[in-house]
Amino acid sequence: MVFAARSLNFDFDLIQKYDNPVPRYTSYPPATQFSNDLSETEYRWAIAESNERQTPLSLYFHIPFCQTACYFCGCNVIVTNNKNMPETYLEYLHRDIDRKASLIDCDRPVLQLHWGGGTPNYLNLHQTEKLWEKINQHFKFDSSAEISIEVNPRFLTKEYIFFIKSLGFNRISFGIQDFNEEVQHAVNRVQPEAMLFQAMEWIKVAGFESVNVDLIYGLPYQTLHSFQKTIDKTIELDPDRIAVFNFAYVPWMKPVQKNINASTLPNTHDKLEILQMTVDRLSNRGGYLFIGMDHFAKPEDELSIAQHDRTLKRNFQGYTTKPDTELFSFGVTSIGMLQDMYVQNHRGLKDYYQAIDRGVLPISLGVKLHRDDIIRRDIIMQIMSNFMLEKSEIEAKYHLNFDGYFAPELAVLKLLETDGLVRVTPDWIEVTSIGRLLVRNIAVVFDTYAASRCNEKLSKAI
Ligand SMILES: C[S@@+](CC[C@H](N)C(=O)[O-])C[C@H]1O[C@@H](n2cnc3c(N)ncnc32)[C@H](O)[C@@H]1O
Ligand code: SF4
Numbered sequence: 001m002v003f004a005a006r007s008l009n010f011d012f013d014l015i016q017k018y019d020n021p022v023p024r025y026t027s028y029p030p031a032t033q034f035s036n037d038l039s040e041t042e043y044r045w046a047i048a049e050s051n052e053r054q055t056p057l058s059l060y061f062h063i064p065f066c067q068t069a070c071y072f073c074g075c076n077v078i079v080t081n082n083k084n085m086p087e088t089y090l091e092y093l094h095r096d097i098d099r100k101a102s103l104i105d106c107d108r109p110v111l112q113l114h115w116g117g118g119t120p121n122y123l124n125l126h127q128t129e130k131l132w133e134k135i136n137q138h139f140k141f142d143s144s145a146e147i148s149i150e151v152n153p154r155f156l157t158k159e160y161i162f163f164i165k166s167l168g169f170n171r172i173s174f175g176i177q178d179f180n181e182e183v184q185h186a187v188n189r190v191q192p193e194a195m196l197f198q199a200m201e202w203i204k205v206a207g208f209e210s211v212n213v214d215l216i217y218g219l220p221y222q223t224l225h226s227f228q229k230t231i232d233k234t235i236e237l238d239p240d241r242i243a244v245f246n247f248a249y250v251p252w253m254k255p256v257q258k259n260i261n262a263s264t265l266p267n268t269h270d271k272l273e274i275l276q277m278t279v280d281r282l283s284n285r286g287g288y289l290f291i292g293m294d295h296f297a298k299p300e301d302e303l304s305i306a307q308h309d310r311t312l313k314r315n316f317q318g319y320t321t322k323p324d325t326e327l328f329s330f331g332v333t334s335i336g337m338l339q340d341m342y343v344q345n346h347r348g349l350k351d352y353y354q355a356i357d358r359g360v361l362p363i364s365l366g367v368k369l370h371r372d373d374i375i376r377r378d379i380i381m382q383i384m385s386n387f388m389l390e391k392s393e394i395e396a397k398y399h400l401n402f403d404g405y406f407a408p409e410l411a412v413l414k415l416l417e418t419d420g421l422v423r424v425t426p427d428w429i430e431v432t433s434i435g436r437l438l439v440r441n442i443a444v445v446f447d448t449y450a451a452s453r454c455n456e457k458l459s460k461a462i
Contacts, residue, residue, distance in 0.1 A: 038366035062331030101138035218247030220264035
């Protein structure tokens with residue numbers, strides 16, 4: 001049986017051998033497979049079918065604005081101080097909500113809601129309240145719903161924290177990235193330690209159920225020693241969950257990253273040492289468990305418990321313990337997920353506004369899943385979340401013979417087994433301790449689109 005790990009085996013040569021560009025599998029097929037072939041009519045049909053299923057709902061709202069540009073940022077953001085922009089955006093976002101909500105059976109309970117960005121706390125209290133009211137005008141929340149928000153600690157006030165808590169938000173996440181001043185200057189994100197501890201104090205006093213913080217390893221000027229201090233400070237801060245992302249350095253896709261001098265970045269060997277120290281220190285000193293794919297949680301956290309029980313799930317909102325939901329997303333660039341379809345809204349404000357003015361749904365890309373995609377998605381998400389797959393579960397669910405259907409994949413897994421990444425038995429596929437760090441490389445074996453993507457420039461696995 002697999003348990004969340006207290007520590008991981010590090011074999012530098014092996015990790016470097018597998019340090020290839022692989023998707024993060026927040027979706028399968030990955031977003032690189034989305035195309036503009038999907039029509040609005042197909043999406044409307046899919047929504048009607050999802051109403052028939054009465055699946056519970058997950059809702060995502062994208063607030064793209066940021067006050068300043070962090071040079072490492074790979075998110076879909078608009079950096080501006082023009083206060084008219086959010087006003088106009090919110091007007092269109094409200095219309096997007098009204099139109100889509102008219103197609104959704106809003107008696108379906110909402111189990112998850114997330115405001116992401118960009119910086120949701122870019123909005124002032126009045127704008128925040130109006131958006132919250134608009135959502136509540138249409139949707140009904142289950143009493144156990146996870147209602148979460150991402151905030152930027154540099155623009156946070158006590159008043160804001162208490163206000164969003166009073167609205168109903170019960171989970172909060174904020175970016176730290178690194179406590180070190182030299183690193184903070186190099187990435188144009190200076191946030192003194194006192195500010196971060198103050199933000200955490202307000203959050204704890206306000207009584208949020210769960211607090212997550214984000215760190216990034218691989219940033220300019222980071223060293224093993226400097227990041228160790230960041231880890232220790234983070235442990236002192238005492239969040240429930242910690243995400244430690246590998247810096248996705250893709251200046252060809254994110255021009256803001258060209259502000260970073262590549263010669264100041266730690267090399268692959270240094271990054272691996274930093275990662276090893278991070279996993280060891282968070283586990284042994286901090287008492288956190290490695291949940292997988294950059295995430296750590298306290299042993300009593302529901303994510304750790306769900307992973308132990310093999311009921312952990314992964315979707316666009318990250319890891320979750322909630323039963324299957326279908327996701328509707330609002331705002332630019334946001335992605336929705338139905339049982340057999342992904343759709344992505346327009347990426348640019350102009351296209352998003354024009355679609356809403358024309359009275360059509362503001363979708364630009366998407367993909368319809370075939371039966372084979374759905375089976376593979378299930379397998380990939382199970383491997384990514386629970387580090388284990390029971391073949392008989394897939395056989396019973398999809399009426400197939402696992403070893404026959406996946407004979408080519410099992411042959412490839414044999415090679416990974418030789419390298420110690422997985423154990424394949426007649427009944428199980430189990431990710432080993434070293435394999436946990438390379439879980440994307442195991443998941444990719446079941447990705448039929450991987451070969452057609454080999455020339456694309458994704459970020460690396462570690
Ligand atoms: C939308 S931001 C978080 C909320 C808020 N805007 C903030 O910065 O505090 C989401 C997180 O993505 C991570 N992130 C952004 N760009 C990244 C990159 N290029 N590589 C790895 N992680 C990145 C950061 O850790 C960041 O906190
Ligand atoms: S890291 Fe957060 S605040 Fe910084 S640019 Fe990205 S979304 Fe905005």
